[in-house]
Amino acid sequence: MKFGRFEGDSQEFKDVCENLGYDPKIFFEVKSHKINTWALVGAIVAYVIVNIFLFKTLSTDDWYTALFITAIVLWGVICVLVHLKFAEKIATTLTVVTGLAVICYAVKISTPKDTIKELNKKVDAIMK
Numbered sequence: 001m002k003f004g005r006f007e008g009d010s011q012e013f014k015d016v017c018e019n020l021g022y023d024p025k026i027f028f029e030v031k032s033h034k035i036n037t038w039a040l041v042g043a044i045v046a047y048v049i050v051n052i053f054l055f056k057t058l059s060t061d062d063w064y065t066a067l068f069i070t071a072i073v074l075w076g077v078i079c080v081l082v083h084l085k086f087a088e089k090i091a092t093t094l095t096v097v098t099g100l101a102v103i104c105y106a107v108k109i110s111t112p113k114d115t116i117k118e119l120n121k122k123v124d125a126i127m128k
Helices: 008-020 025-030 037-056 061-086 089-106 113-128
Strands: none
Touching: 025 113, 037 061, 037 089, 089 113
16 A cells, blocks of 8 residues: 555554554544534524515515525525535435525415426426
8 A cells, every 4th residue: 555655554554653643534534514503593594584575575676686685695505504414415405406496486486386287297207
């Protein structure tokens, strides 16, 4: 085994590390990110509140653009927090899709009924 300029078997590498007081696990293991659950819950609550206001605000109001941008930013923050907390691609994907659907409903681009119909059409097309 060759590691940089060091060449030897794994036992020799382990012995050198132990003699120098170095723990190779610290270097080679990926540290998991500790995300506070309350930060995630707070971001979700803020996202829901912003989307409720976005749903109730007319698109001609001055606050509409600010609320829309805030919703997009909070959606991004939630996606990052979920990805760091769970480190699962499926959790991140579900968060992205759900957040996009909520924003589409809030700005009245789509309704849940229309979304379900479209999903059924796409699933039927895939299954054929």
